[in-house]
Amino acid sequence: MENIKFKALEVREVDGEFKREIIKKEINDLPQGELIVEVKYSSLNYKDALSASGNRGVTKKYPHTPGIDAAGVVVEDESGKYQKGDKVIVTGHDFGMNTAGGFEKYIRVPSQWAVRLPANLSLKESMIYGTAGFTAALSIYKLLAKDKSKEDILVTGASGGVGSFACAILAKLGYKVTAVTGKTGARYYFNNLGVKNIISRKKAADNSSKMLLEKKWDGVIDTVGGNILSTAIKSTKYGGIVTCCGNAASANLDLNVYPFILRGVSLIGIDSVKCSQALKQKLWKKIASEWKLEQIDEFSQEIRLEDLNKQIDKMLAGNAKGRFVVKL
Template sequence: MDNKKFKALEIKEVDNDYKRNIIEKEINELPEGDLLIRVKYSSLNYKDALSAIGNKGVTKEYPHTPGIDAAGEVVEDKSNNFQKGDKVIVTGYDLGMNTAGGFGEYIRIPSDWAVKLPENLTLKESMIYGTAGFTGALSVHKLLSAGIPGKNILVTGPSGGVGSFACSFLAREDYNVTAATGKTDAKEYFQNLGVKEVISRSEVNDDSGRMLLKEKWDGVIDTVGGNMLATAIKSTKYSGAITCCGNVASADLPINVYPFILRGVSLLGIDSVQVNRELREDIWHKLASDWKPDHLDEISTEITLDELSDYIDKMLAGDSKGRVVVNLN
């Protein structure tokens, strides 16, 4: 392909500070890879916001273009896995972390990172889901595959992207979802997700030091980690299961072995980055069919590349609501 110019958000380190600018780049500046994609939509995630302020745990070298999610059309594929014009989704792997990401109009990646857009899903809808929706779906899939003993499921961090989607998917599978949240006044929001009961997160944040707690939950989807996860594990019924995908509360887990050896409880780790292609495709087809919410557009805000920097600041300040979709058309 010709060395075409395109727009991208670039984060550049200047005197120990990190500046954001919309710049013009060239195709030959992109990293090596056999698949070139014209990005139509991306989405803003907290990991992108961290990359934008120089978090070296996310991005090691600058200048850099974040964007861990991207959806668009194939321009060129040297691997012959895709045809020119195919619509594809890219989430996970190294996209947007140390590989130029979806906040640019073009990306070049290994073809194994991409999956074809399923039927009944638009490129924009795939980015309303993004990594958050994919992780929520993966959590539900793994929890239900564990063969939990009943229908009562606890979701922690239910107002976040992963938790919100998990609540919705569980409700579509006819599970009784309890949302543990600090936003107990947002009952209508949770009811619209299909949540049966909303409780204060203080109710699942036990500090008694007891080794085991009263059995309440057949399964748990935890997105926060720390003591809330420990409390959930201690409160899960015999042969129940808990998924773990976040650490916003803490990366430490203050727990003993008794829930595992006396109740047979399973703790299931969720990683959405290195998921194999077969499972990745299965999850995306589920998101395009059985688990697709009726009003997916209503939980997102669409912005342009020029508006992105302001929304990064909003996310870092905790003022961002719902999913933020970046239109690069």
Template sequence: MGIGFRAYVTSENGDGTYSGRITERSTDDLPAGEVLIRVRYSSLNYKDALSASGNKGVTKKYPHTPGIDAAGEVAKCTDGSFREGDMVIVTGYDLGMNTPGGFGEYIRVPSAWVLPLPAGLTMKESMSIGTAGLTAALCADGLLHMGLRGGQIAVTGATGGVGSIALSILAAEGFSPCAVTGKPELEPFLRSIGAASVISSADFTAGSEKPLMKPMWDGGIDVLGGNALASMLKSVKYGGAVSCCGLALSPELPLNVFPFILRGVSLIGIDSVECPKDRRIKAWSRLGGKWKPAGLNELTAETDLGGLDEKIKAMLTGRAAGRTVIKL
């Protein structure tokens, strides 16, 4: 007999709009998988906000429970990979996209998706970091892999989940991160989490109509795509590198080949959804150690399932900053 639990479920309304509400469900309704997890914390990511608002590019079928991150305790494991009571996390793969996600008190997933709770992190801290932090860590690792050590690194979307954690990681690695933002009023917040300097989005992209811009940055981390990524690539110094992980502004890239063939700039594509397990474990180990974001509590707001609607709207309208964890 299944276990009853609460979940935030998004459904399509008769007029074609979408809305979410807290619904009673049963573990019998969950898909097949080797590991049943009692979720204690989840987090809100941009992809969750899209899923919760009916974006068919993220979630194909509704009703649906979003939540691409989850931390909790193993309730049952059928293949021996984990024991009952083990503290674990799940991020990425199909969780919260077309598989019921962390905005429910239980999830059932394949054991290959599950990692032990990283050393040095509580369950809440792991979700304060979440997919956004994992992505930021992979972006930073990409720059290090290309040989970058120190220097100025531009970070777009700096007040968001990926950007804010990236600033902290880069500062910990001895870089001088520059926060690119359209929210100048949040400069004190950005500096408190690691930004060495702050530049407005308008100033960052000024002159982007040119084939190349003045070389300003040793490297960059971009979450926006579109003209923001093009401007970054055009203004990176010779031999620099840019990690690209998002398309919040646009999936298009209005660019010529000049940055690549005249300045030797490298563009690194970052994906945290299907990232191999060994790379995940390495990144999470760092996130629980040297790369654990400074001021993580100050970076994080907490809500419950009842407060999700407000947080989702804030994220979709660009009013969110830092990270939001959901306590279940």
């Protein structure tokens, strides 16, 4: 195709410091791949903020264009899977980490990294959900896969992206959701999500060293790890399922085997990066249909590529609230 010029956010290392700026790129600058997509929307995630600040645990080589989410229109697909004009979502794999991501007008990726935008979901809405919403959906899918009769569900890190979506979708499905958050004063926010019961991080973390705790939860969606996760596991009822997708509190898990061998609790790890394309398509269809949230626009604020620098700094400082959708 024509070697079009377009705008992109680029992060580069200058004298040991990482600088972010809007630059002009060309199609020929893009990495290898069969699929070229004109990006309409992306979204800002914490992983993007880390990549944009030079975190080599996320991105090894610079200069780099972050953005682990993108939604847009197919321009060209050498694999033949997609036709020009098809609407697609690109998340997961190495997108936005060590492969140029969604903070640019055009992307080129392997065709298997994309899924079709399902009916009843706009490109913008797909990016309000983004990786955070998809991870929440994957957690719920695994949580309910064996037993849909669960009632009392605990969601940790509930004010974050994954936690907020998990709370809202579970409440929509009729479950009694208890939210663990450091923002216990944000009752209005959680009531809007359908959550009535809120507990603090302090109450959610047991320091007694007991092998088992009082049975409280039919299931748990954990996004933070550490002592809050171990406490939740020890408080899960017989046969309950606990999913784990994050380590904001700690990557360590101080735990004994009793919840697993005496209560039959299952701990399931959640990874949205290498999730199969077939399961991705299935879950995006659920997000667009029976799991779709009526108040989805309330989750986000639309920003421009030029606004990203400021919002990245706010996110790294812990001052960002809600989802930021980037209109390209």
